[in-house]
Amino acid sequence: MTQHWQSTFGDQDAPIDSRLDKILVGRSAPMRQLKQVLNMVAPSDAPVMVQGETGVGKELVCEAIHAVSGRPGDLVAVNCAAIPSELLESELFGHEKGAFTGADSRRVGRIEQAQGGTLFLDEIGDMPAALQAKLLRVLETRRIQRVGGRGEIEVNFRLVTATHRALAKDVEEGRFRADLYFRINVFPVSVPSLSERLDDIPLILEAMIDRRQTQYPDVMTPHFNAGAIQALATHGWPGNVRELRNVFDRAAVLFAGRVVNAEAVCSHLLPMQGMTALAAEPISAAPAPSASVAPADAILDSIMNTDTSVDMRRHLRDMEVMMIDAALKKTGGSVSAAARTLRLQRTTLIEKMKKLAISREAALAS
Numbered sequence: 001m002t003q004h005w006q007s008t009f010g011d012q013d014a015p016i017d018s019r020l021d022k023i024l025v026g027r028s029a030p031m032r033q034l035k036q037v038l039n040m041v042a043p044s045d046a047p048v049m050v051q052g053e054t055g056v057g058k059e060l061v062c063e064a065i066h067a068v069s070g071r072p073g074d075l076v077a078v079n080c081a082a083i084p085s086e087l088l089e090s091e092l093f094g095h096e097k098g099a100f101t102g103a104d105s106r107r108v109g110r111i112e113q114a115q116g117g118t119l120f121l122d123e124i125g126d127m128p129a130a131l132q133a134k135l136l137r138v139l140e141t142r143r144i145q146r147v148g149g150r151g152e153i154e155v156n157f158r159l160v161t162a163t164h165r166a167l168a169k170d171v172e173e174g175r176f177r178a179d180l181y182f183r184i185n186v187f188p189v190s191v192p193s194l195s196e197r198l199d200d201i202p203l204i205l206e207a208m209i210d211r212r213q214t215q216y217p218d219v220m221t222p223h224f225n226a227g228a229i230q231a232l233a234t235h236g237w238p239g240n241v242r243e244l245r246n247v248f249d250r251a252a253v254l255f256a257g258r259v260v261n262a263e264a265v266c267s268h269l270l271p272m273q274g275m276t277a278l279a280a281e282p283i284s285a286a287p288a289p290s291a292s293v294a295p296a297d298a299i300l301d302s303i304m305n306t307d308t309s310v311d312m313r314r315h316l317r318d319m320e321v322m323m324i325d326a327a328l329k330k331t332g333g334s335v336s337a338a339a340r341t342l343r344l345q346r347t348t349l350i351e352k353m354k355k356l357a358i359s360r361e362a363a364l365a366s
């Protein structure tokens with residue numbers, strides 16, 4: 001069902017809301033199709049069920065839906081699998097003072113907090129049966145009662161749910177209420193796994209680099225060359241974008257201001273056991289790539305063909321690091337000879353090396 005309606009309606013010509021592009025990084029065909037669908041569905045009040053493997057970005061999809069929905073209230077997220085079942089009811093519905101032992105004061109529940117906004121119920125498949133019945137009633141009546149409360153409170157929220165489980169099978173096997181399933185599954189949306197959109201990896205890395213640069217403007221970021229991107233594309237990515245983020249976080253520490261190449265990806269970034277080997281050897285500059293592997297084409301493509309911005313200063317700085325590393329390597333670590341190779345004053349090169357944290361030893365060890 002999901003695949004069917006998504007592929008039928010997912011290729012409309014309507015321009016994509018730029019907030020979707022900003023939140024959900026990716027220009028691959030499956031991501032474009034997903035964004036077309038969200039573009040249509042987000043402004044409506046209809047419930048959306050987001051499906052996809054762990055780490056694909058289901059929560060991010062909900063964030064994108066809320067951003068485009070135009071709803072003035074908040075986005076309130078509840079992970080049904082993370083809250084013990086006996087606490088989930090008061091978490092969602094709130095409680096009155098004295099409703100149960102320990103209820104010292106009145107508490108407004110998450111459903112009420114989502115008034116005028118969006119309620120995101122993550123891992124809805126893990127919701128206990130008794131609560132499934134209560135949620136169904138809320139969806140039908142648009143009213144809630146706090147635990148221990150008497151009166152009913154009108155609520156107006158848009159529901160987005162997510163699950164990595166095959167919920168239809170849970171319904172068949174009696175683990176999930178069929179009536180609730182049909183109520184929340186008005187628009188099923190499927191988020192593609194990272195292995196189905198490997199060509200998004202460079203853009204996602206770029207977004208992660210930009211974010212890190214914004215967070216820590218004085219800290220150098222790693223630069224993934226074409227070989228590294230190719231190596232990343234051969235991985236299976238069972239943990240999807242979350243796994244890619246972990247790889248990036250590792251690179252940001254181990255290769256700050258340095259080039260990450262295929263060898264670095266395979267030996268130090270992808271397999272965790274690579275960490276042991278790395279601990280025994282000094283971290284050095286990755287070999288400088290030849291001009292043909294410099295990402296100039298990708299950068300130019302981004303400038304010409306996307307709405308996203310490009311951090312020119314960072315790219316130029318990455319290029320400087322690569323060129324100085326290569327010159328030092330070629331000249332056996334002689335700063336004077338490297339300066340001549342680069343047609344720079346010796347003092348200018350020394351200043352640049354200081355600024356970019358380049359050492360002769362690291363360049364030679366690469």
Ligand SMILES: Nc1ncnc2c1ncn2[C@@H]1O[C@H](COP(=O)(O)OP(=O)(O)OP(=O)(O)O)[C@@H](O)[C@H]1O
Binds near residue numbers: 023024026055060241
């Ligand atoms: N398209 C994307 N662009 C940029 N970052 C992304 C994208 N998709 C996912 N991420 C990042 O990957 C991580 C996992 O995303 P998220 O938590 O939304 O996944 P999920 O599908 O909800 O995971 P789970 O099923 O485990 O709850 C987050 O750090 C998120 O920011």
